[in-house]
Amino acid sequence: MMWRSNNAPKGAAMNRLIELENQYCARNYDPLPVVLKEGKGVWLWDVDGKRYLDMMSAYSAVSFGHGHPTLVTALTAQARQLAVTSRAYHTDQLGPFLQLLCEMTGQPRALPMNTGAEAVETALKAARKWGHKVKGIPENRAEIIVCNGNFAGRTTTIIGFSSEAQYRDGFGPFAPGFVSVPFGDAAALEAAISPHTAAFLVEPIQGEAGIIVPPAGYLARCRDICTRHNVLLICDEVQTGLGRTGRLLACEHEGIRPDGLILGKALGGGLLPVSAFLAREDVMSVFHPGDHGSTFGGNPLAAAVGRAALRLLRDERLADRAQTMGKRLIDGLHAIGHPAIRDVRGKGLLIGMELDPAVISARAFCEHLMRHGILSKDTHATVVRFAPPLIITESEIDMTLKTINAIFDLLPAPRGGGRKYTVGASQRIAA
Numbered sequence: 001m002m003w004r005s006n007n008a009p010k011g012a013a014m015n016r017l018i019e020l021e022n023q024y025c026a027r028n029y030d031p032l033p034v035v036l037k038e039g040k041g042v043w044l045w046d047v048d049g050k051r052y053l054d055m056m057s058a059y060s061a062v063s064f065g066h067g068h069p070t071l072v073t074a075l076t077a078q079a080r081q082l083a084v085t086s087r088a089y090h091t092d093q094l095g096p097f098l099q100l101l102c103e104m105t106g107q108p109r110a111l112p113m114n115t116g117a118e119a120v121e122t123a124l125k126a127a128r129k130w131g132h133k134v135k136g137i138p139e140n141r142a143e144i145i146v147c148n149g150n151f152a153g154r155t156t157t158i159i160g161f162s163s164e165a166q167y168r169d170g171f172g173p174f175a176p177g178f179v180s181v182p183f184g185d186a187a188a189l190e191a192a193i194s195p196h197t198a199a200f201l202v203e204p205i206q207g208e209a210g211i212i213v214p215p216a217g218y219l220a221r222c223r224d225i226c227t228r229h230n231v232l233l234i235c236d237e238v239q240t241g242l243g244r245t246g247r248l249l250a251c252e253h254e255g256i257r258p259d260g261l262i263l264g265k266a267l268g269g270g271l272l273p274v275s276a277f278l279a280r281e282d283v284m285s286v287f288h289p290g291d292h293g294s295t296f297g298g299n300p301l302a303a304a305v306g307r308a309a310l311r312l313l314r315d316e317r318l319a320d321r322a323q324t325m326g327k328r329l330i331d332g333l334h335a336i337g338h339p340a341i342r343d344v345r346g347k348g349l350l351i352g353m354e355l356d357p358a359v360i361s362a363r364a365f366c367e368h369l370m371r372h373g374i375l376s377k378d379t380h381a382t383v384v385r386f387a388p389p390l391i392i393t394e395s396e397i398d399m400t401l402k403t404i405n406a407i408f409d410l411l412p413a414p415r416g417g418g419r420k421y422t423v424g425a426s427q428r429i430a431a
């Protein structure tokens with residue numbers, strides 16, 4: 001058994017639960033062999049009572065840590081008061097939530113949804129309709145430019161513009177109207193723009209692709225190109241937004257404001273799915289009653305939790321904290337200098353460590369971490385993600401680094417290399 005325990009029946013309970021999931025749940029994930037039952041702050045506990053530091057934060061959805069008391073109070077109080085009404089009626093929660101969201105992000109208007117993919121779909125619908133009705137693109141001809149390596153969710157339209165073969169395999173036919181260009185290449189964006197281009201959809205840092213940080217100045221150049229060609233710049237900040245990269249929005253690193261902004265994940269405070277599409281007035285005004293909607297989107301429970309999450313982010317300056325703690329973590333990872341580390345990159349507390357698969361796979365590394373009481377997850381076979389809750393402390397970062405160092409000490413050094421490690425290109429970009 002991989003999680004060592006001197007009490008065999010404990011592991012047996014864990015195995016039974018894993019087998020139960022395997023028997024009844026669709027096999028669309030490949031989880032690490034741990035069964036969690038409790039979470040508090042940055043910590044998680046499995047059914048045997050073993051404690052783990054959460055370096056995943058549910059793909060950045062748990063930025064405030066597990067069960068943050070302020071958010072749980074907002075959730076339970078609102079649940080008792082009024083939870084779901086549909087938008088057939090106004091509520092006392094939606095207006096105040098969206099007012100704060102718009103004020104904090106500098107966008108005039110928001111359309112509330114639930115999951116990230118739904119907010120992306122909302123952005124795509126808004127961009128197309130804006131293209132046809134405002135920009136004057138002939139009906140059904142609007143094009144949206146996306147980037148190779150994008151991740152925007154799992155709906156059929158979204159996977160249709162994915163460059164990941166597995167995401168698409170067998171799920172076609174796909175919706176037309178998307179053009180894909182290399183990520184990080186502003187000239188390629190400009191070359192792909194046609195009179196039918198309505199929007200450019202981009203992640204400021206590609207999360208699921210392996211924490212890919214584009215060259216400095218990329219987003220600012222994209223902003224300029226989109227403005228000159230009357231193309232909407234839509235930033236998918238579902239993962240990078242809300243403090244994760246050390247700014248409220250990752251766009252702020254380049255001082256730009258997008259025409260459309262997609263938020264999700266952490267917006268629900270780690271308790272509920274809450275997402276939103278925010279945009280310029282002339283973009284959002286393409287939606288008329290009946291054009292678009294969601295039964296749960298903007299429900300009072302979600303609005304109360306979303307508002308409490310935004311306040312927490314602002315009042316506790318969690319973006320600044322992500323910046324400081326992220327620097328401590330990334331500096332510590334750079335300092336390891338093991339030859340199996342190909343690259344360390346990221347911004348704030350969205351960090352990827354790329355490993356040489358000839359030495360160890362990212363999955364195997366994550367299993368080592370798990371045995372040592374740290375939970376992370378591999379992305380794209382070679383990258384280990386470090387994205388803890390933004391409330392993580394210095395001593396917890398240091399503990400993580402100590403554990404990672406200990407794991408590397410157990411690994412063979414490839415090619416007889418000692419601790420020689422040259423700084424890679426993307427490290428300079430991320431600095």
Ligand SMILES: *Cc1c(COP(=O)(O)O)cnc(C)c1O
Pocket residue numbers: 059114115116117118120151152153154203207208236237238239240264265
């Ligand atoms: C996770 C993610 C999404 C999709 O969010 P879901 O809530 O899983 O639908 C969209 N865009 C980005 C950048 C993401 O990381």
